[in-house]
Amino acid sequence: MPELPEAESITRALDRALKKRKIKKVEVFFPKLRTSLEPLKTAGLVGHSFVGCRRRARYAVADLDDGRALTMHFGMSGVVRVEDAKLPRRKHEHAVITLDDGKALKFEDPRRFGFMEVQSLGPDGWPECLAGIGVEPLSPKFTGEFLFEKSRGRKKPVKEFIMDNAVVTGIGNIYAAETLFASKVSPLRPAAKLTLDECKLIVRHAKRILKLAIKWGGTTVSDYRNVDGSEGKFAQKLKMYGQENCPVCGTKIAKVVLGGRTSWYCPTCQH
DNA sequence: CTAACTCCCTGATAGC
DNA sequence: TGCTATCAGGGAGTTA
Numbered sequence: 001m002p003e004l005p006e007a008e009s010i011t012r013a014l015d016r017a018l019k020k021r022k023i024k025k026v027e028v029f030f031p032k033l034r035t036s037l038e039p040l041k042t043a044g045l046v047g048h049s050f051v052g053c054r055r056r057a058r059y060a061v062a063d064l065d066d067g068r069a070l071t072m073h074f075g076m077s078g079v080v081r082v083e084d085a086k087l088p089r090r091k092h093e094h095a096v097i098t099l100d101d102g103k104a105l106k107f108e109d110p111r112r113f114g115f116m117e118v119q120s121l122g123p124d125g126w127p128e129c130l131a132g133i134g135v136e137p138l139s140p141k142f143t144g145e146f147l148f149e150k151s152r153g154r155k156k157p158v159k160e161f162i163m164d165n166a167v168v169t170g171i172g173n174i175y176a177a178e179t180l181f182a183s184k185v186s187p188l189r190p191a192a193k194l195t196l197d198e199c200k201l202i203v204r205h206a207k208r209i210l211k212l213a214i215k216w217g218g219t220t221v222s223d224y225r226n227v228d229g230s231e232g233k234f235a236q237k238l239k240m241y242g243q244e245n246c247p248v249c250g251t252k253i254a255k256v257v258l259g260g261r262t263s264w265y266c267p268t269c270q271h
Numbered sequence: 272c273t274a275a276c277t278c279c280c281t282g283a284t285a286g287c
Numbered sequence: 288t289g290c291t292a293t294c295a296g297g298g299a300g301t302t303a
Contacts, residue, residue, distance in 0.1 A: 001295085001296065001297080002297095003297095033279095033280095034279075034297095034298080034299085058297080073297085073298085074297095075279095075280090075296090075297060075298085076280085076281095076295075076296055076297065077280085077281075077282090077295095092281085109280095110280080110281050110282070111279085111280045111281050111282080111295090111296090112279075112280050112281080113279070113280070113296080113297060113298080114297090153272090153273085154273075154274095155273080155274075156273080156274070156275095160274095163297090165297085165298075172296085172297075173295095173296070173297090221295095222282090222283085222295085223282095259275090260276090260277095260296070261295090261296065261297095262294090262295080262296090
């Protein structure tokens with residue numbers, strides 16, 4: 001399940017693999033994803049080149065030489081690969097963009113929560129569909145003071161609050177659990193009850209953990225793969241998500257459902 | 272405005 | 288063995 005570190009890892013690999021590559025062919029095999037893949041075929045991509053790839057939230061944005069961008073979201077199970085165009089198509093490969101170096105960008109998504117669209121850029125330089133989303137957690141705008149201000153009056157549990165993409169983007173179930181454990185804050189705590197010091201701790205640990213996870217190539221629990229098919233290695237560093245006992249005190253880790261997501265926390269260490 | 276809920280989808284796994 | 292039920296969950300949409 002790609003969160004920010006996984007999207008970042010994919011984006012860096014796509015930047016290397018796609019830069020200066022010219023598009024030779026666009027094929028769509030199964031269009032019905034979150035948004036239809038059908039428009040890719042009529043977007044006039046053939047003949048255009050990629051100039052690079054960048055990330056915003058969990059989206060990878062591959063810029064084209066005509067000022068438009070191929071925007072990708074990976075949903076739960078979305079995988080992009082850049083590999084030999086001649087390799088046989090996988091079961092859930094929904095779109096294939098053939099490049100001029102014999103390779104192809106292949107979009108695979110069994111659960112179809114992802115999408116791939118050609119978009120024009122808005123005045124802020126990003127695809128229009130990304131307008132109005134929250135701050136980047138690794139940007140200087142994401143501070144303890146910011147989180148404190150935003151959390152005033154918010155009754156929802158802090159875990160749901162930091163996973164809210166209108167507040168801060170790219171923090172999903174895995175990194176929310178890890179961040180709150182490192183911050184010693186219970187995921188159940190109403191956001192409005194956080195102190196400024198706790199907000200500072202949450203922000204500091206979120207940045208630290210996201211950077212560390214990027215360094216390890218993200219977290220592969222089941223589906224996530226990078227562009228070359230490799231797995232992220234951060235799964236073995238997880239302290240809370242999907243774990244049994246607290247690595248600090250040994251207490252059995254508690255499991256609760258918040259906002260429809262399973263949440264893990266240590267009832268001894270986190271308050 | 273926030274909160275709470277539904278829906279989309281397949282594959283892995285558990286239980287009978 | 289083979290069926291069915293359950294769960295995994297990001298983001299958009301709807302309702303109160």
